[in-house]
Amino acid sequence: MRGRPMTESRFHPDALREGNQDEETPRGLFDPTREFDACGVGFIVDLKSRPTHGIIQDALQILENLEHRGAVGADPIAGDGAGILIQIPHEFFVEECAKLGFKLPPPGQYAVGHIFMPRDDRLRRHCETVWNRIIREEGLELLGWRDVPVDNSCLSDTVRATEPVHRQIFIARPKAIRDQDTFERRLYIARKVVSNAIYAAYKGRDIGHYTVSLSSRTLVYKGMFLSYQVKAYYKDLSDKRLASALALVHQRFSTNTFPSWKLAHPFRMVAHNGEINTLRGNVNWMAARQASVSSPLFGDAIHKLWPISYEGQSDTACFDNALEFLVMGGYSLAHAAVMLIPEAWAGNPLMDSRRRAFYEYHAALMEPWDGPAAVAFTDGRQIGATLDRNGLRPARYLVTNDDRVIMSSEAGVLPIPEDQIVAKWRLQPGKMLLIDLEQGRIISDDELKAELAARHPYEQWLRRAQIRVSDLPLPKKPRRRKSNIDLLDLQQAFGYTQESLKLLMAPMVQTGQEAVGSMGTDTPVSALSNKPKLLHTYFKQNFAQVTNPPIDPIREELVMSLVSFIGPRPNLLDLEGTSKLKRLEVSQPILTNDELERIRQIGDVPDNHFTSITIDITYPVEQGAAGMGPALDVICAEAEEAVRSGDYNIIILSDRATGPDRIPIPSLLATSAVHHHLIRQGLRTSVGLVVETGEAHEVHQFATLAGYGAEAINPYLAFETIEALLPQLGENLSLKEAIKRYIKAIDKGLLKVMSKMGISTYQSYCGAQIFDAVGLKSSFVKKFFTGTNTTVE
Secondary structure, eight states, X not given: OOOOOSSOOSOOTTXXXXXXXXXXXXXXXXXXXXXXXXXXXXXXXXXXXXXXXXXXXXXXXXXHHTGGGSOBOSSTTOBSOEEXXXXXXXXXXXXXXXXXXXXXXXXXXXXXXXXXXXXXXXXXXXXXXXXXXXXXXXXOEXXXXXXXXXXGGGSOHHHHTTOOEEXXXXXXXXXXXXXXXXXXXXXXXXXXXXXXXXXXXXXXXXXSXXXXXXXXXXXXXXXXXXXXXXXXXXXGGGOTTOOBSEEEEEEEEOTTSOOOTTTOSOOSSEEEEEOOTTHHHHHHHHHHXXXXXXXXXXXXXXXXXXXXXXXXXXXXXXXXXXXXXXXXXXXXXXXXXXXXXOOOOTTOTTSOHHXXXXXXXXXXXXXXXXXXXXXXXXXXXXXXXXXXXTOOSOOEEEEETTSEEEEESSSOSSOOOGGGEEEEEEOOTTOEEEEEXXXXXXXXXXXXXXXXXXXXXXXXXXXXXXXXXXGSOOOSSOOOOOOSSOHHHHHHHTTOOHHIIIIIIHHHHHHSSOOOOOSSOOSOOGGGOSSOOOGGGGEEEOOOOTTSOOOOTTTTGGGOBOOEEESOOOOTTOTTOOOOOOEEEXXXXXXXXXXXXXXXXXXXXXXXXXXXXEEEOEEEGGGTGGGHHHHHHHHHHHHHHHHHTTSOSEEEEEOTXXXXXXXXXXXXXXXXXXXXXXXHTTOGGGSEEEEEOSSOOSHHHHHHHHHTTOSEXXXXXXXXXXXXXXXXXXXOXXXXXXXXXXXXXXXXXXXXXXXXXXXXXHHHHTTOOOEEEESSOHHHHHHHSTTOEEEEO
């Protein structure tokens, strides 16, 4: 297992579009997608929205006082990255642009972009030509360009070797665009189009172009610095005309990463200390949504935004992209942040019904971005911070008597006399600190979330749209009969062993939990074993270490949840609850045979849009091993056609047909193959994925199926095995009670497995692929388990 003491993998929002292909290409045992780092974050804001240079000076002092949270390499003046986000300093730019020969309109009627440009003159001229053309094509007006004055004498030779050229672009808001929010949306589209155009022109090769920020409200200065070098490098920051009412700063610590100009924080809306453990799943689900999302705010131009999150980029960059997409799609900043990092709600008996309905409704729209995180965010009008549901990152704040609010990763970042402090506290798990500059006040967490919950009738929307599997009528058709094949033959076909029966399954039935055993195993890894092993055993789950602590799922029961949603996901940008899609909910993902039959026959239930199809994942025995690949192709094609036809929105992958003449494809392989195929086709969010398998009987097998996209699992052979075990257990147990205990044990095991990676919810774990493959060919993994790390073939 790898150590993951850090926050963020080294890719940036446009890493593949505009990234460094040389540094970011896997080499040997090094894979940049496996890198993480830890950081310091802070902000200062004037509650009364009074722009001053003092706010910027204080923010830079906060940054310097967080330097111990950053790091240097062997070169003592080569920092890992630091930066500052401020409001656009209008008076400063009016004077500077007048010197350049163009006049700026009033605040809010123009935007400023900070762009890292190639050092090569010819490449830089081409990038500027692309910007000029796309601004014109997108109906915007170019005002001019400005060279950002810098002093690189404070940088080391190694940092200067990667230094970009800094250019600022000024874009006017046409009269046809009546409000600033629409202007921001048009700028967002233009930036995406430019990124795609330059990527296409150079076929993915990094030429040194990257858009740091582009907004009519905010501006970012950042780079590969030590904290004090931010001010020393950017001459603008020492100019007393530069004024802002807020400033967000970040110091990066990239112990096991390659520092980069692009990877420094703040990003366009956020700065982040922590780690998104569910990154792979979040990226997959965001990619899958692209085919089904729509918004009148974007109209036909929405296709210009794809991809929202780029393959291989950092967790913070993905989060920034997702937050920006939601805000541009019409959500308020706080609403979007709460959707991405919700507080624990499923197990909280004290939460009022309206707030619970708010979270439960949004749970079907967006899975949590789970992991230890302190996230500071701003759009220039509001600034705030939130903690993950476990509160596993520090964040403290204080309010002064001159109406300043200071938040940072630790106390004491500014020398504020005690008699000037009117309030101080820490951010608590799942809570949010929000300062609204237009209202000139702090909005409390309770007020904010009560207002969000009251904005729409979420309880009514839930009653209209929610269906629980337990509430479905019992199937009218007889339940599928057990196979007439001998139980022992089936157990051998699906990899059961005497050890799994006696030491794993029997104790689960007897006690309702996994048996306690010693740590470790002395059996060979599957790739080196001379015994046949299930495919699941080739996958080893990652686990949280050092600054990314695991969770105790027993003591922290309140924040843990196994709730799962089956079926199509609603339009992410449906702000008014207009979707007619129903939501099929299960309280935990292990289905009994009765529950599976309820889902299989759900199409017979009146006033219900769900219909299911069962796809056989076995193939004829005479085709042998060579037949598995073509059989997988057929399964993926059948799944795709079922979704495209519009007739089905739940797929049940079943190996019930296993027998002397039918070979089962490993359930994990079939599940992941279908999951990724539908993602690539843009269809995954249009369908639910249920697995009916005889293979799953141990916790790890359920965990891998969940990690690769199974929203619910029916282990029918495990239930038949339990029925056969009952006479041997020496306890007068009914089959129903025995199965209940077994499912309870599996649920506890899943919670334990999730918690080892610092993940709290099954929704976040589903599709998150928190595994490394050991001993599988990389081409095989790339095709069927896309995005999974494999370094030992």
